[in-house]
Amino acid sequence: MPPTRRGARPARTRQTARQSKENPAEIIEAEIDIGNPEDLSSSEECWNMLLYGPSGHGKTVLAGGAPRAVFISTEKGAVSARRAGSDARRFRTPTWERVVAAKRWCDAHLGPDDVVILDSLTKMQVLMIRWILRSIHDINENRDLDIPAIQDHQKWQNYFKRFVDDFIDAPYNVIFICGEALRTNSDGEDEALPAITGKNWEICDYVRSQTDINLYYAITTKAVDEETGLPVRRALAQPTPKYIACKDRYSALGRYQDVYDGDFSAMAEFIAMINQALLEQGMPVRQVEQPEEIEPEPLMAGARPTRAPRGAKAKAS
Numbered sequence: 516m517p518p519t520r521r522g523a524r525p526a527r528t529r530q531t532a533r534q535s536k537e538n539p540a541e542i543i544e545a546e547i548d549i550g551n552p553e554d555l556s557s558s559e560e561c562w563n564m565l566l567y568g569p570s571g572h573g574k575t576v577l578a579g580g581a582p583r584a585v586f587i588s589t590e591k592g593a594v595s596a597r598r599a600g601s602d603a604r605r606f607r608t609p610t611w612e613r614v615v616a617a618k619r620w621c622d623a624h625l626g627p628d629d630v631v632i633l634d635s636l637t638k639m640q641v642l643m644i645r646w647i648l649r650s651i652h653d654i655n656e657n658r659d660l661d662i663p664a665i666q667d668h669q670k671w672q673n674y675f676k677r678f679v680d681d682f683i684d685a686p687y688n689v690i691f692i693c694g695e696a697l698r699t700n701s702d703g704e705d706e707a708l709p710a711i712t713g714k715n716w717e718i719c720d721y722v723r724s725q726t727d728i729n730l731y732y733a734i735t736t737k738a739v740d741e742e743t744g745l746p747v748r749r750a751l752a753q754p755t756p757k758y759i760a761c762k763d764r765y766s767a768l769g770r771y772q773d774v775y776d777g778d779f780s781a782m783a784e785f786i787a788m789i790n791q792a793l794l795e796q797g798m799p800v801r802q803v804e805q806p807e808e809i810e811p812e813p814l815m816a817g818a819r820p821t822r823a824p825r826g827a828k829a830k831a832s
Contacts, residue, residue, distance in 0.1 A: 520807060560798040561627050562789055563683055565636075566750075567693040567709040567725060567760070568732040573748055574634075577774065578690045579603050580782035581630040585811050587617045588637040599779045603632070604811035611646035614639055618681070619813075625687040630786070632696060633682070635692045636722075637710045643678070644671050672713060676721055683725050688786075691726065695733075706759050723760045728768070728789070732759045738773060750785070767792035769817040 566574050578584070579596030586593055586605035593605055606617035621631050633639060644663065647670060651660045663671070682689045694710035696719075709729075711719040723729055735749035752768040754761045767789045774781040 560793050561686060561688050562727050562765070562793070563689040563691070564728040564730065565691045565693065565709060565726040565760075566730050566732055567695055568707075569695045572733045573774075574692050574732050576601075576779065577748075577782050578632045578634065578692060580779050581632065581690065581786060582783055583628050584630045584632055585621065585625065586632045587614060587621070588632075588634045589614070589642060590634050593634065601779070602813070604813050606811050608639075608642075609745055611639075611642040614642060621687065623684065627687060629687045630690060631682070631685070631687055632690045633692060635694065636679075637692075637694045639678075640675055640712055647671050647674075667814070668714075672718055675718060679722050679725065691722075695731075704736055705757060707757055708760050723762075727764045728752065729760050729762045730768075731761050735773070740775050743776060747776075748774040750774065750781075756831060765792040765796070 531596040531687075546679040566578055568574055573595075575590065575593060575596050579586075579593070579599060579601030581603070584601070584603035586596075586603055587608055587761050588605045589608050596603065606613065606620070608614045608617055621629075625631065645660075647656070647667060648660055648663060651667070652660050655760070676809045677690075682691070696708050696710040698706045698708055698716060700706055708716065708719055711722055713719055729752075732748060734746045737743070738747045738749070740747055748808060749771045751761045751769070751770070752772065753770045768785060770786065772781070
């Protein structure tokens, strides 16, 4: 072995793949100047909501009543919101690439007065996984288009959590719509959770822990409309043994809110209650203004139909 030259830097030994895995290199954060801490009452607060429940019970119609709303829609359920008179606009997003493009548009054009509705987060997760597998297949045609390899799972799970976090931190309000999935707990009892795929419910638990308000929305057997006899839909805002994902960080919506048939302004009223709670907690909230012209297509041209008044007493069944 030749002698080391005086003054020469010692050679660095390159780590093998196994060594990198067992003893990864140290990563040190860059130093940044973050200034002084801000007063909690000096910045506008944007909220986010996870709305989940069984298919066909009216989640899209409820969300479509939000003022200044823009749907990022993978579902055909937006048709029901249109028939209910929603003045929201939408991006049709049948592919993951269009979902990402819609997100970029929202980041560039929307602000604290606006509400973005992801309908549905359940389907967007499917589109993302398909896009990843398709991209890998384009590089290696031997890879299956439908079955992820072991190393693919870490990729899509981390990517999906980052996707949700980007919406949580967005400068506008967000409603995530999800289907319902049942999990059996250690006592053998069913728990109704948002339908988000992931081993041992890890991704579902992560998403529901990040959101401000989680509402379980479905037709209830505990009340009927005493005037019409029609069923009532209930938005649960506080957890119960079966609906453990429900929560309301702002304590704005009580234990639950009932929505009567023909009440297409319920979500607007929920949002008003959330904004009022934020004001009472010292958070400045901008007043909702008339929507400006934007690029997504309208769900429906024309006025919103009238609705039955909220607050009518429900008759217990």
